[in-house]
Amino acid sequence: MSTPASHVIGRVSAVLRALSTARDDGASTTWLAQQTGLARPTVHRLLVALAEEGQVDRDQRSGRWFLGPELYLLGEVAARRFDATRYARASVHRLATATGESAFFSARRDEETVCLLREDGDFPIRSFVLYEGARFPLGVVSAGLVLLAMRSDREISEYLGRVDLTTRWGDTHSPDAVWERIGRTRETGYSVNPGLIVEGSWGMAAAVFGPSGSPDWALTLTGVETRFRPDRRAELGTLLLHEAHQLTQRIRTRS
Structure with missing residues (x-):
């Protein structure tokens, strides 16, 4: 009460x-x-x-x-315990440099994701859906989708039964549509946002896990649709998963 x-x-x-x-x-x-x-x-x-x-x-x-x-x-005091960005900066930099796209590091905060870091690659056309400080509900944008997909089915069902994502984000974020993307995310290990927030602006993300094994953060790449062809998505997904695994290990060993 x-x-x-x-x-x-x-x-x-x-x-x-x-x-x-x-x-x-x-x-x-x-x-x-x-x-x-x-x-x-x-x-x-x-x-x-x-x-x-x-x-x-x-x-x-x-x-x-x-x-x-x-x-x-x-925040400076709290960062001594909770800040993972000091470990993530190198991963974000490598992703931006290797791909030419914009790379991000986001944290899960309750039922939202919060963008903490951004670094732009050298490709001149960029997406500006994400920026430092931007918040989105779980299930929205690639970071929110991958962090939701890594929860248990029971947690996901309870969340989608309680939160209406369609009011603001449209029918592409209905429970059935989100579940469908969750299935694809679990198959590949990384999520794909095919321009659902801003047409032509694509994103991909991989989850980073905390010491307890929970999906607490995400690494993301965003860019224009032409840069996310099916063959290149596989390449980008491999890079994301590699960096996410390395970052997970770094956080766990230094916590």
Whole structure:
């Protein structure tokens, strides 16, 4: 049973999560209200209180909000335990260099994936569906699909029975459609997003496992459709699986 305190904490967390997905130019109060489903006055009150604690910061000229310095300091401390990006940077770099595509490292956070790292290869045409800080539900984009596919059937069924992905992402994310892609992902070991979010923008991902054996992170490659022909997908999938396996071993041995 939720308490008044937990209700407030939930609202604060929703605002901070939404703010973390904003681009470099920050976010307006109205935009944050739209993203969280909260009333604009409520969001404004929460932001003012968070600013007093240094959790958020406001540009006085534009009025736009940013994550604050206190969160940076807290994150530095938390990173000592949870940050796998220090191990993933080399993998992301090798993937971008070897393929010419954009390479990413994402983490699973509850029922979402959060993009932590991006490095672009030398191919001049890129996809911008993913960027550092971007969040997607499990089952959406290639990282969310591969991390969902590596869960148990029971966990997947419970999740798809509880979450409606079609409202925002369309009929291509119905439970049957997601299950079909899960089947293909399990056969190959890597997932493929054939332009389901933005037409012509493809992605592939492989899961990285934590010390407990759970699929906690994903390595991703994205690019334009012409760069993801069937023969090249097999090549890219092999590279992804190799780097994901190497990164899994690195995380496990150094945890």
